[in-house]
Amino acid sequence: MDIDFPLILMVATAVTGLIALADKLWFAKQRLARIDELRQQQASSEEVEEAAKEPFIIEQGKSFFPVLAIVFVLRSFIAEPFQIPSGSMEPGLVKGDFILVSKFHYGLRMPVFGNTLVPVGEPERGDVMVFFPPNDPRYFIKRVIGLPGDKIVYRNKQLTINGKAVPTKELGGEPPYNPTKYLAQEQMDAADAEVQWVVGVDRRTNQKVVWAGPEGEWTVPEGSYFMMGDNRGNSHDSRGWGFVPEENIVGKAVAVWMHWENWSDIPGFSRNKWIN
Template identity: 70%
Template sequence: MNIDFPLILMIATLFTGIVALIDKLFLASRRVARADAATAAGNMDVAGKVAQEPFLVEQSKSFFPVLAIVFVLRSFIAEPFQIPSASMEPGLTEGDFILVSKFHYGLRMPVFGNTLIPVGEPERGDVMVFFPPEDPRYFIKRVIGLPGDHIEYRDRQLTINGEKIPTRNLGGEPVYRPVKYLAEESLGDHTATVKWVVGRPVGASDLVVWAGPEGVWDVPEGHYFMMGDNRGNSSDGRVWGFVPEENIVGKAVAVWMHWKGWDELPSFDRNGWIQ
């Protein structure tokens, strides 16, 4: 079951804020008036009881400031995420906790995703968090195609608008029995280390380098084409198409902790900026 936490947070913030506001504008003065009347009549016990805030009002006034701060920070400044899979290896591994900037691509309306204040646009090579088409889950991939781009991917070679992306082969790891091959791609101001996996097809005797789905794509206006750095093991734009602009969550900027599960201790050895 996928929980829409941004929507829940927005509803909780609005609800507690409205309750606190109604109390401030209407209910509090009525409680004070009833308490004063009871005090004037000498009913001190009654005065104390009617002066007390109802449970819902008390809890709303307590939680609203905290929820409001979390809502603003999470919606407009930065948000933490955990890498859930191996699709961005070798740069980002499962269990990495990353920080996502929410303002690099403009201030966006929480939940709805429309841009309130334009600040910048995704650049080729950025590592971006987003919602895929028709999928409520957060994904993280690298921006490969910008609006209007023509993308080709064949034989492990990425070509954008007719120009082959410079690629430097880093060889297999380990050399004596490689299970993956690495290469560096130059994407704008970014250098991405991509990974291809080695496997044996069903019924075959020889190992092959699996580079993932191949094809040709034309990126529509207002959309972006995303690919995982682990080209041989990534569900990305080659499978489900293009990411609409309103589905963008933010730019992944840094790794701040690695913690894969409760059976190991958190580590900070991988901390650093995301390339």
């Protein structure tokens, strides 16, 4: 079962905040009134200290609220860390990369609900974006290929947007970490995307073939985006599950700040870079 951490954080912040507010407006005044009453009755210092003592729930709520509030604001409106869980964005991002996602590049959004509070900017073709796929609570990271209204065609390893072929240069060669891939480069609006295709063998001819993933034609509806992984031959993306609604956007991936693939390994920083 996937844990909805943003919802849990929002609820925890709200609950602890309400506890702190209730104490300030009501319970603290009750304690002070009780202390004054005990002093007028010349009660012992132990009784006064006991009356001044905050209940456990109030003490914990007031202690956790500032921390939760800071984390909530930073995570919801500034930046959030993520770990790349698969190879769908190879060769640029590989499994185990820890990335930083800007939460304000596409406008300040209401946590959990996703609606835009303050518009700042909009996704561009070529941006690497974190989002929720339709009908899936998990975070995904892919590259923005189609904007609202775009006509997308992907056939024979060639990407075409609104009737214009995206300049594509086959680089050949094979990534050292994954020798069963074939590299290419696409010139997008926001960035040049280095993509890779899967190298295989045709069983009928015994000849080398390059698999570039599912093909087809799509028209992006208003308020949605078409996403594809850079690992075109092995990526579960909009070619399979459709378009990403605007309210499902989480943020723009801006940097790799650590690589840590397995818990038994030592974290490394040699892959640190800005994300194109």
